[in-house]
Amino acid sequence: MSYLGQQLVNGLTLGGVYALIALGYTLVYGVLQILNFAHGDVYMVGAFIGFFVMVGLGGPLAPSVPVAIMVLIMFLVAMLGTGLLGIVIERFAYRPLRNSTRIAPLISALGVSILLQNAALLLFSANIRTYDTSSYIPSTLGFSFADITIDGVRLFVLVLSIALMFGLARWVNTTQVGRAMRAIAYDRDAAVMMGIDVDKVIRWTFFVSAALAGAAGVMNGLLLRGVSNGMGLVPGLKGFTAAVIGGIGSIPGAMLGGLLLGVVESLAQGYLSTNFSDTITFALLIVVMLLKPNGLLGKRAIVKA
Amino acid sequence: MSENRVPEEIQENAAHEAAKLGIGTDEWVAQHEERTARKKGLKGVPQFIDESIPAWARWVVLLAAAFAFGAFVDNQYLLRIGVNLGLFVMLSYGLNIVMGYAGLLDLGYVAFYGIGAYGYALMSSEQLGHHWSTWLSVLIIIIGTALLGYIVSLPARRLFGDYLAIVTLFFGQVFVQLVLASDNITFPWADDYVDITAGANGIPGIDPFSFFGHKFLNIRDYYWLLLVLVALLTITISRINRTRIGRAWRTIREDALAAESMGVMVNRLKTMAFVTGAAIAGLAGAIFAAMQSAVFVSGFDMPLMTMIYAAVILGGSGSLAGAVMGAIVMSVLPEVLRVTNYSEILFLAVLVLTLAAVGKSVKRFTINIVSIALIGFAVKILLGFASIKITPTEEWVVGPVSRALSHWMYVPLDRVLWGNCAFVILIVLIAYFTTTTPRIKTILLPIIGYLGIFLWEVRLVTDVNTTRQLLIGAMLVVLMITRPQGFLGKPRVEVL
Numbered sequence: 001m002s003y004l005g006q007q008l009v010n011g012l013t014l015g016g017v018y019a020l021i022a023l024g025y026t027l028v029y030g031v032l033q034i035l036n037f038a039h040g041d042v043y044m045v046g047a048f049i050g051f052f053v054m055v056g057l058g059g060p061l062a063p064s065v066p067v068a069i070m071v072l073i074m075f076l077v078a079m080l081g082t083g084l085l086g087i088v089i090e091r092f093a094y095r096p097l098r099n100s101t102r103i104a105p106l107i108s109a110l111g112v113s114i115l116l117q118n119a120a121l122l123l124f125s126a127n128i129r130t131y132d133t134s135s136y137i138p139s140t141l142g143f144s145f146a147d148i149t150i151d152g153v154r155l156f157v158l159v160l161s162i163a164l165m166f167g168l169a170r171w172v173n174t175t176q177v178g179r180a181m182r183a184i185a186y187d188r189d190a191a192v193m194m195g196i197d198v199d200k201v202i203r204w205t206f207f208v209s210a211a212l213a214g215a216a217g218v219m220n221g222l223l224l225r226g227v228s229n230g231m232g233l234v235p236g237l238k239g240f241t242a243a244v245i246g247g248i249g250s251i252p253g254a255m256l257g258g259l260l261l262g263v264v265e266s267l268a269q270g271y272l273s274t275n276f277s278d279t280i281t282f283a284l285l286i287v288v289m290l291l292k293p294n295g296l297l298g299k300r301a302i303v304k305a
Numbered sequence: 306m307s308e309n310r311v312p313e314e315i316q317e318n319a320a321h322e323a324a325k326l327g328i329g330t331d332e333w334v335a336q337h338e339e340r341t342a343r344k345k346g347l348k349g350v351p352q353f354i355d356e357s358i359p360a361w362a363r364w365v366v367l368l369a370a371a372f373a374f375g376a377f378v379d380n381q382y383l384l385r386i387g388v389n390l391g392l393f394v395m396l397s398y399g400l401n402i403v404m405g406y407a408g409l410l411d412l413g414y415v416a417f418y419g420i421g422a423y424g425y426a427l428m429s430s431e432q433l434g435h436h437w438s439t440w441l442s443v444l445i446i447i448i449g450t451a452l453l454g455y456i457v458s459l460p461a462r463r464l465f466g467d468y469l470a471i472v473t474l475f476f477g478q479v480f481v482q483l484v485l486a487s488d489n490i491t492f493p494w495a496d497d498y499v500d501i502t503a504g505a506n507g508i509p510g511i512d513p514f515s516f517f518g519h520k521f522l523n524i525r526d527y528y529w530l531l532l533v534l535v536a537l538l539t540i541t542i543s544r545i546n547r548t549r550i551g552r553a554w555r556t557i558r559e560d561a562l563a564a565e566s567m568g569v570m571v572n573r574l575k576t577m578a579f580v581t582g583a584a585i586a587g588l589a590g591a592i593f594a595a596m597q598s599a600v601f602v603s604g605f606d607m608p609l610m611t612m613i614y615a616a617v618i619l620g621g622s623g624s625l626a627g628a629v630m631g632a633i634v635m636s637v638l639p640e641v642l643r644v645t646n647y648s649e650i651l652f653l654a655v656l657v658l659t660l661a662a663v664g665k666s667v668k669r670f671t672i673n674i675v676s677i678a679l680i681g682f683a684v685k686i687l688l689g690f691a692s693i694k695i696t697p698t699e700e701w702v703v704g705p706v707s708r709a710l711s712h713w714m715y716v717p718l719d720r721v722l723w724g725n726c727a728f729v730i731l732i733v734l735i736a737y738f739t740t741t742t743p744r745i746k747t748i749l750l751p752i753i754g755y756l757g758i759f760l761w762e763v764r765l766v767t768d769v770n771t772t773r774q775l776l777i778g779a780m781l782v783v784l785m786i787t788r789p790q791g792f793l794g795k796p797r798v799e800v801l
Contacts, residue, residue, distance in 0.1 A: 115782070
């Protein structure tokens with residue numbers, strides 16, 4: 001029982017990170033119907049920004065500010081940085097293609113992805129960096145509950161990802177930009193006629209979507225995984241899987257899909273095979289796509305052609 | 306004043322306006338004629354080539370060149386480039402059928418190539434201890450990949466566009482993950498683990514092809530084999546394209562619903578496209594494995610996928626000549642970049658051409674070149690006063706071009722740091738350049754040119770793989786924005 005519980009907790013933490021990435025895919029898809037393949041690489045940039053902020057504040061061993069503030073600054077700068085990067089990507093790689101063919105933004109996104117990966121390789125070299133979290137957030141921090149231990153970092157990541165999701169849900173549901181975003185997702189032409197500034201809303205969408213990816217990147221770093229230029233590919237695909245399982249374009253769907261995927265993956269690792277866990281995840285996606293092409297919570301798309 | 310000069314800014318505004326209005330589709334259709342009209346200057350060159358030289362002449366010239374290459378070139382390295390080009394052309398052809406003709410976005414296409422390669426490796430190496438005859442294994446691979454193509458095509462019956470792309474993308478990932486994980490399979494009834502694919506270590510020692518007792522020991526054998534295959538495929542595919550099947554494929558691409566209502570067997574044709582593409586990729590994979598005599602799964606992942614897509618799209622999806630052209634650019638250009646001497650010359654040539662294209666008049670062009678030269682001297686003098694350490698010429702020089710440039714350009718000691726700074730500044734400037742007013746553009750252009758040369762010489766010329774990938778990435782984005790149909794493709798209106 002405790003093993004199962006432990007796997008569930010690990011899965012939820014992982015799922016929180018996936019959900020944040022998935023939300024980015026879903027937001028952009030909802031508004032522009034573009035699969036933003038560069039999203040995984042934005043996540044990578046976020047992890048790098050977090051790392052360099054940490055180094056700038058004195059490094060993991062001798063931080064010049066209290067640890068809590070350091071982590072906060074890492075998240076804020078990374079989210080801001082990736083958010084701006086998202087706006088830039090939209091401006092230069094997607095906006096010129098808004099009235100182009102269906103495949104053009106997809107290819108352009110592939111191009112951006114290659115560009116980001118190799119720019120990172122050129123600037124930061126191929127060395128794998130680690131946040132070395134355990135030296136400033138002791139692993140003894142955290143609590144145990146009936147044989148299940150949640151260490152401090154995992155708890156923090158879980159809480160923060162849920163907080164970010166709630167924040168996003170509030171933003172989408174209550175603010176003016178959020179409403180405008182939903183309107184555009186529902187019917188762009190009608191939204192334009194209602195006087196909605198589409199460019200502004202799309203900018204905001206990309207900012208928020210990329211900022212979430214940046215936060216996920218820093219979380220990934222805190223959870224003691226290596227930071228390198230190619231790290232975006234697999235989590236990007238996983239986040240994408242989560243978005244699709246939940247129903248791409250649907251915000252609750254992305255959250256559900258992310259958490260579900262995290263749990264499934266960690267259960268597969270715990271009970272079936274560590275080797276085949278990725279295969280299982282991807283196979284799961286193919287099955288979901290075939291049985292329910294619109295995902296678990298997606299609305300049925302009306303396809304003309 | 307000619308039609309095409311001034312309106313650039315106005316056009317941009319108009320396009321912007323149209324995007325704002327959100328009724329782009331109608332505008333698009335209305336502007337169709339204007340857009341297909343012959344463009345002046347450099348932009349019209351691809352179209353001019355396309356229209357003035359008949360197709361068969363181009364093919365004959367290509368074939369003769371390929372034949373001469375095989376007959377007279379003795380250099381193993383060059384022959385290897387030729388073989389790689391042949392494989393690349395085969396892959397582009399296959400993808401061209403699936404994506405270019407039938408319009409099915411198959412992002413897992415490269416997995417068939419990998420399956421072909423791994424299939425051959427498993428049937429002809431010590432990995433599983435099999436050494437089957439080439440005929441048998443190649444036949445099994447072609448049939449096997451075709452069958453797999455059939456299975457992958459089943460989702461295509463239900464899914465459209467992006468969703469199909471997703472499923473096929475994950476098919477490709479499942480292949481990679483399976484190969485990686487299949488070096489250590491444990492069964493509940495056995496104690497020992499089973500190693501099928503050797504995981505990330507790859508499979509070495511694969512037998513070469515052997516037909517009628519003739520072993521393919523020389524790389525030239527593979528070259529001839531590929532040349533024959535590519536020639537056959539070119540003829541077959543271009544003929545299929547002109548039959549009912551080819552026409553039906555294109556109808557599906559344009560509008561599957563309309564095609565179906567016209568009695569086109571949409572599902573069967575989608576399957577046919579997938580199966581043909583998969584079999585071609587599988588065969589190419591088998592040849593690759595035999596030629597290379599070792600396979601590694603990392604070679605069949607996303608990077609190669611993007612390269613093949615880039616090749617097909619660059620040349621123009623739906624055009625065989627385009628696929629060949631794209632394959633040449635994507636597989637030969639990186640080899641040229643590998644030789645620093647050529648890459649320097651190539652870079653300067655591209656830079657000068659770009660300046661010529663952007664400058665639009667001879668006067669502008671001259672001003673730009675002179676300004677770049679002046680900036681170079683100014684920087685050298687200024688930084689010389691600041692007495693920042695420089696790299697000794699003999700340490701830095703990589704070829705005759707950089708030797709000449711070393712008199713003009715300032716090369717700091719810490720080339721990585723300065724190069725990185727230049728890289729970031731260059732990207733910011735280029736981004737700013739595309740959005741700003743013409744007046745600032747004229748000022749920015751020489752600075753960008755200088756920074757480009759500086760970055761290239763200081764940093765990129767020694768880091769070939771990264772440079773190549775950066776260029777491919779940038780090219781994809783720029784191509785999509787400026788000429789989404791590729792160089793030899795025909796622009797077409799998409800029905801959404």
